[in-house]
Every structure is written in structure tokens, then in C-alpha cells.
Amino acid sequence: MEGTPVTVESVREVGPGTVALELETPDGFDAAPGQFVLLRAVPWDVADEEVDDDDVVMRHYTLSSPAVDETFELTVGIDPDGDLSPWLADLEGGEIVHIEGPFGTITYERDTDVVAAAGGPGVGPAVAIAEAAHESGHGAVVIYQDDEPAHRDRLETLEEAGANVVLLESDDDDGLADAIETHLEDGQLYAFGFESFVTTVADAIEDAGGDPDEALIENFG
Ligand SMILES: Cc1cc2nc3c(=O)[nH]c(=O)nc-3n(C[C@H](O)[C@H](O)[C@H](O)COP(=O)(O)OP(=O)(O)OC[C@H]3O[C@@H](n4cnc5c(N)ncnc54)[C@H](O)[C@@H]3O)c2cc1C
Known part of the structure; x- marks a missing residue:
């Protein structure tokens, strides 16, 4: 093999x-x-x-x-x-x-504040990037859309360390758009998840006056 x-x-x-x-x-x-x-x-x-x-x-x-x-x-x-x-x-x-x-060319080099948006299993890399940001003295926001969130312990630890964690229900696309708008200027934006999630994030960035091409978006297919 x-x-x-x-x-x-x-x-x-x-x-x-x-x-x-x-x-x-x-x-x-x-x-x-x-x-x-x-x-x-x-x-x-x-x-x-x-x-x-x-x-x-x-x-x-x-x-x-x-x-x-x-x-x-x-x-x-x-x-x-x-x-x-x-x-x-x-x-x-x-x-x-x-x-x-x-x-993959999407990487986090521990050099800036981050806003990591995650849908479903995208929470894995989002939490990893937020943890790496904290370890290197940078701010982190995690915006996570999932009805049954995973990695809750790591998210709680991040929150206790000062990260901003926004948890959203799967059908709450308005909440997702609000969270993207609120945190658009808070750091380098990353998004991880399946097609419909990352498309919604890209649309929300555009609607909020940002440039989706500047976001680092990984589409799980
Ligand atoms: C760059 C990248 C990064 C990724 N990172 C992650 C990650 O970190 N975590 C993660 O969980 N996933 C990630 N994925 C997704 C992952 O690669 C798999 O697609 C996912 O785990 C599903 O694989 P599977 O073999 O279990 O399902 P599959 O066998 O691929 O099936 C997926 C779904 O499609 C349906 N299906 C399959 N074939 C057909 C067909 N011919 N017609 C209709 N429906 C069909 C199946 O019933 C099933 O519901 C990533 C994908 C990419 C491209």
C-alpha cells in the first residue's frame, strides 16, 4: 500500500x-x-x-x-x-x-490572533489553531456550529484561558453570520468544514464587508 x-x-x-x-x-x-x-x-x-x-x-x-x-x-x-x-x-x-x-497551504504559524470557524469535524483543526495561538501569546476566537459539539473539554480550557468560544446550533446560519461579522477584525480568519458550512462562512464574510479571499478556508468536500 x-x-x-x-x-x-x-x-x-x-x-x-x-x-x-x-x-x-x-x-x-x-x-x-x-x-x-x-x-x-x-x-x-x-x-x-x-x-x-x-x-x-x-x-x-x-x-x-x-x-x-x-x-x-x-x-x-x-x-x-x-x-x-x-x-x-x-x-x-x-x-x-x-x-x-x-x-495543504493553509497553516497557522503562531504569528497572529486567530478567528477559527468550524462546522462538524472542522472543530479539530479549529481547536488546534486556537490552542497554538494561545500557546504563542495570541488571541483566539472559535466559532463552532454543531448540534452535538465535540472537544468540549478543550473548548472549555480555551475559554478559561481567555478565548472567545461561540457555540451555534446546526441550523443557526443567522447566528453564524452575526458571529462572523462581530469577529471579522479580531484576527486571521480560518474556516474548516464541509462544503455547505464553508460556503455559508464565505458568504457571511462578504455580507459583513470583508474579503472571503483573505480567509483561509479548507473545504472537506
Ligand atoms: C482537505 C480535506 C480535509 C478533511 N479533513 C477532515 C477532518 O479533519 N475530519 C473529518 O472527519 N473529515 C475530514 N475530511 C472529510 C473526509 O476526508 C471524508 O470525506 C469523511 O471522513 C467521510 O469519509 P467516509 O469514507 O466515512 O465516507 P464516504 O464513503 O466518503 O461517504 C460519505 C457520504 O457520501 C455518501 N456516498 C458515498 N458514495 C456515494 C454515491 N456514489 N452517491 C451518493 N452518496 C454517496 C455515503 O453514504 C456517505 O453518507 C476532509 C476532507 C478533505 C478534502
Whole structure:
């Protein structure tokens, strides 16, 4: 299988329908918050059979740890009808997956205040960037739209450290637009999430008089 084999160190639930995978860091691998990897695996039992290319499923996942040490973290929203995410959520640790990367030009270099908007599993990189901002003495706002929020403990810790955390229901696009308008000038704007979420964020930036092209937007597809 293409990519570098890495051990899944642990998998833990971090919210309803959401898991965090801690992966062993391969030699020479480094990544900035905002970047993503291509993860390959064979998500069904072919133990005694020859694995061919048709069995391999590959998906992109964005780092959700503020830094890469011995391990790094990915946050995966479970799509019950999906090919890979339910399989990843069922792992126990000790399994091998293959990764390639890091990829992506959207990075946080610990050099400015941030406003991180997240929809669904986009909360992973949003929290990571907010944590990296705090660690480097910068301000952070997290705007997070999800009916069943994940990473609540990390969001609470961020709030206690002075970050501004805005939690919104999934259908509250007016609230999302208000929050974007309120915090437009508070730092470099990032957005992470699936197509409809990042489109709503881009529209909200434009409606508020900002330039969506200046926002760093990662579309999960
Ligand atoms: C740059 C980037 C970064 C990303 N980062 C993250 C991240 O950090 N966290 C995260 O959770 N996700 C992230 N994603 C999304 C992730 O790569 C997967 O798309 C997601 O986990 C779903 O994969 P899956 O195999 O479980 O579902 P899939 O098998 O891809 O299916 C997804 C949905 O589509 C439906 N579907 C599949 N095929 C068809 C079809 N032919 N017709 C109709 N419906 C169909 C399925 O029923 C299911 O509901 C990212 C994506 C990109 C591009």
C-alpha cells in the first residue's frame, strides 16, 4: 500500500459521533496546524486474502493537535454510511494505517490572533489553531456550529484561558453570520468544514464587508 505505515496509538470518543485518533509520528514527519494527511486503509477483513488496490480506501484528515510530537491527532466525524470513518471509529489502537503528507497551504504559524470557524469535524483543526495561538501569546476566537459539539473539554480550557468560544446550533446560519461579522477584525480568519458550512462562512464574510479571499478556508468536500 502506498504511504508510510503508522501505528494507531489510541482512539477515543471526543463527542457524539466524533473520535480522535492519535497516530504515531513517522520519521521526518512534521506539519503545521491546518495541514492534512491522506490516510489509506483496507477497512474490511481481508486477513487471509491478497490485498489489491480496489480494497484500499483513502480519505483526507486534518491535524487536530496544535503540534506534532511523538504522536499527532486527527479528529474524525463518523458518517454511519461512510466507507472509512465508521471503521476508523471502531479501532482500538495498535492497528496500522498508511499516511501521506502533510498537504495543504493553509497553516497557522503562531504569528497572529486567530478567528477559527468550524462546522462538524472542522472543530479539530479549529481547536488546534486556537490552542497554538494561545500557546504563542495570541488571541483566539472559535466559532463552532454543531448540534452535538465535540472537544468540549478543550473548548472549555480555551475559554478559561481567555478565548472567545461561540457555540451555534446546526441550523443557526443567522447566528453564524452575526458571529462572523462581530469577529471579522479580531484576527486571521480560518474556516474548516464541509462544503455547505464553508460556503455559508464565505458568504457571511462578504455580507459583513470583508474579503472571503483573505480567509483561509479548507473545504472537506
Ligand atoms: C482537505 C480535506 C480535509 C478533511 N479533513 C477532515 C477532518 O479533519 N475530519 C473529518 O472527519 N473529515 C475530514 N475530511 C472529510 C473526509 O476526508 C471524508 O470525506 C469523511 O471522513 C467521510 O469519509 P467516509 O469514507 O466515512 O465516507 P464516504 O464513503 O466518503 O461517504 C460519505 C457520504 O457520501 C455518501 N456516498 C458515498 N458514495 C456515494 C454515491 N456514489 N452517491 C451518493 N452518496 C454517496 C455515503 O453514504 C456517505 O453518507 C476532509 C476532507 C478533505 C478534502
